[in-house]
Amino acid sequence: MPMTLAKWFKGFVDRNGIGMAAFMLIGVTVWILVLIVLPQLAMVDFSFRHDLPPGKVGGPEDVYTVTNYLYFIFGNPGNPDGYNAVDVLVFGRTLLAALFVTAFNFVLCYPIAYYLAQVARGGWARVLALSLVVPYWINEILRAFAFRVIFGDIGLINTVLKQLGLIDNSIDFIRADVALYAGLGYAYVLLMVFPLYNAIESLDRNQIEAARDMGASWWRIHWRIVMPFAKPGITSGCTMVFMLASGALAAPQILGGPSSLWFTQIIYQGFFEYFNWPRGAAYAIILLVSCMAIVLGMMKLFRVKMGEIGR
Amino acid sequence: MKAGVGVELENLWVRFGDFVAVRDASVKIEQGEFFSFLGPSGCGKTTILRTVSGFQEPSEGRVLIGGQNMAGIGPNKRPTALIFQNLALFPLMRVWENIAFSMEVKGHPKEARRKRADELLELIALGDQGDKFVHELSGGQRQRVAVARALAAEPQVLLLDEPLSALDLKLRQHMRTELRAIQKRVGLTFIYITHDQGEALTMSDHVAVMREGVIEQIGDGKTIYGDPATAFVASFVGENNAFAGTVKSIGARHAVIATGVGNLRARIATAARGALKPGDSAMLFIRPEALDIAETGSSGDNRLVGRVVNEEFEGQSSHVFLEGAGGAAIKMSLTNRGGQSRGTGAGTELTLGFDPDLAVALPSGALSAEE
Ligand SMILES: Nc1ncnc2c1ncn2[C@@H]1O[C@H](COP(=O)(O)OP(=O)(O)O)[C@@H](O)[C@H]1O
Numbered sequence A: 001m002p003m004t005l006a007k008w009f010k011g012f013v014d015r016n017g018i019g020m021a022a023f024m025l026i027g028v029t030v031w032i033l034v035l036i037v038l039p040q041l042a043m044v045d046f047s048f049r050h051d052l053p054p055g056k057v058g059g060p061e062d063v064y065t066v067t068n069y070l071y072f073i074f075g076n077p078g079n080p081d082g083y084n085a086v087d088v089l090v091f092g093r094t095l096l097a098a099l100f101v102t103a104f105n106f107v108l109c110y111p112i113a114y115y116l117a118q119v120a121r122g123g124w125a126r127v128l129a130l131s132l133v134v135p136y137w138i139n140e141i142l143r144a145f146a147f148r149v150i151f152g153d154i155g156l157i158n159t160v161l162k163q164l165g166l167i168d169n170s171i172d173f174i175r176a177d178v179a180l181y182a183g184l185g186y187a188y189v190l191l192m193v194f195p196l197y198n199a200i201e202s203l204d205r206n207q208i209e210a211a212r213d214m215g216a217s218w219w220r221i222h223w224r225i226v227m228p229f230a231k232p233g234i235t236s237g238c239t240m241v242f243m244l245a246s247g248a249l250a251a252p253q254i255l256g257g258p259s260s261l262w263f264t265q266i267i268y269q270g271f272f273e274y275f276n277w278p279r280g281a282a283y284a285i286i287l288l289v290s291c292m293a294i295v296l297g298m299m300k301l302f303r304v305k306m307g308e309i310g311r
Numbered sequence B: 001m002k003a004g005v006g007v008e009l010e011n012l013w014v015r016f017g018d019f020v021a022v023r024d025a026s027v028k029i030e031q032g033e034f035f036s037f038l039g040p041s042g043c044g045k046t047t048i049l050r051t052v053s054g055f056q057e058p059s060e061g062r063v064l065i066g067g068q069n070m071a072g073i074g075p076n077k078r079p080t081a082l083i084f085q086n087l088a089l090f091p092l093m094r095v096w097e098n099i100a101f102s103m104e105v106k107g108h109p110k111e112a113r114r115k116r117a118d119e120l121l122e123l124i125a126l127g128d129q130g131d132k133f134v135h136e137l138s139g140g141q142r143q144r145v146a147v148a149r150a151l152a153a154e155p156q157v158l159l160l161d162e163p164l165s166a167l168d169l170k171l172r173q174h175m176r177t178e179l180r181a182i183q184k185r186v187g188l189t190f191i192y193i194t195h196d197q198g199e200a201l202t203m204s205d206h207v208a209v210m211r212e213g214v215i216e217q218i219g220d221g222k223t224i225y226g227d228p229a230t231a232f233v234a235s236f237v238g239e240n241n242a243f244a245g246t247v248k249s250i251g252a253r254h255a256v257i258a259t260g261v262g263n264l265r266a267r268i269a270t271a272a273r274g275a276l277k278p279g280d281s282a283m284l285f286i287r288p289e290a291l292d293i294a295e296t297g298s299s300g301d302n303r304l305v306g307r308v309v310n311e312e313f314e315g316q317s318s319h320v321f322l323e324g325a326g327g328a329a330i331k332m333s334l335t336n337r338g339g340q341s342r343g344t345g346a347g348t349e350l351t352l353g354f355d356p357d358l359a360v361a362l363p364s365g366a367l368s369a370e371e
């Protein structure tokens, strides 16, 4: 192993020249350390501290503690329920909703990706791919507001339904979280389509035809041939969508119903409304670790290996 | 195992936009025969096979399998099994699962599938390889797995699209024999596609030679080789010396053609009987093995003179390359006895002769580009 690393290093320097190689190596290292590792470590550190007024930071009371994590489960000491019902409930609901959004997204995007990768030809395929990309030129907030306009009380859908005489009173899509799920689902269409497309595109058409020649139905061809082949793409698409959906903030803020909180909103409140950074940090880490655990669990369930995902 | 059935193409046309891939093809393939489509790459062989298997709808004409019109019947409902040019084995399934896939489709329980797969693995002499993955097998083994997978579907017609083209020469020759043996054993109709004329001639009961979407000749190997119907067939199947010229005189069975290397007499090909008149442009084909060294200075109709450019000694035979009058390239193959070369060194001037019955005269036409 040390040998191969040394060899790789030598090859890298030979390929790029010493100056460029040093720049790239140092650049990447600084990037990873300063922008990724250190802030995360700072967050972990924060999450194990008391929420102290600035004067007491560094003083005798500034010691490590797990109160912030306990607070997530049990709430305030005088709490009559005995546990932190609001936060735990929101947490659970957020994860479930994110899973739902992921599943919904997959069901929506798989046919699109398959069509783009194996069926559509030439110019038509490019038009279709472009029409998927163009909406992403508009920023996230505007897109979320567009969904408010579409799903609002006097929005597009309600107006059309009323005009058609199908309903008398507006349906409150916002309160029912329909707008939120649609908005989140839509926000990640590309992130799902592209890994799926990538994976399916490299599948030899003859495999599909061979299965068909042997009498396989369409669903069996997908279940036995296309999906197993696309598993790495499915995994990376679902992972990204799940992670981003559970960590979304703007869409829940704008599209969420008045009674439904997303866990990220609680984290946000911790940081910026209560200015309790240690609790905010602890909550953020709880979300991160849980999401990672869920993703790893799913990968185990579907027997995907880490190395396959990058393919 | 079901018995084979016949396949018939009736005035089949396949068009892709303005491009005609198959032009008015009519073929009758008997049940249980080994039938080959032979032609250069891009002549429409795969398109014909895809039309028989149902992946391609004919633009015109009909495909009949076992006497039944296949119009509107999908590939999953036809009694055919297709072996793809690249085999298209499933890389994520074990070998036995590959073979048993058609049974999985039909809903057979796992034990039955495994049992049948093992039987077929025995048939292709890979009895203990069932649990491997495809990428763990050699080229020849994969080839046989593809055959077993196709047979497992219990087809009545097996369609093979250049299945041996990826193998090296030795393995290819071995697999030819093997495929032919399997075909005799199972008694199915095999429709085989190849651009390799040796393959087509050694394995097939009948061969259809194609050029640019047109079937130029259908016949058994000996007929195709010895009595070609067109100039293209003569030049594509086996090696041939071609001499262009005009018809000088026509006899009952023979014609004399005035060519750049002299007046040559040859048998008129069966397909060209009645089609050649004096003054027509024509072509004369002589196989390299039909040429022989004649006595220097001897005269007669079938004499041509050439200067030896090069000689290849190949053990049992020698190939002599000569340059005739007007720069005509001539190849002559001589059989050597006991390792004794009969050729002569480069630069020698030789007079060659041939038996007019071993040469054919045909109306001129396009030649094979593969030289
Ligand atoms: N789906 C298609 N669309 C357009 N042209 C095609 C299609 N399939 C085949 N062709 C064309 O038809 C011709 C014959 O192809 P093919 O049957 O594959 O030839 P072969 O198998 O003899 O090499 C080729 O020129 C090819 O480019």
Ligand SMILES: [Mg+2]
Residues within 6 Å of the ligand: B042, B045, B046, B085, B161
């Ligand atoms: Mg082909």
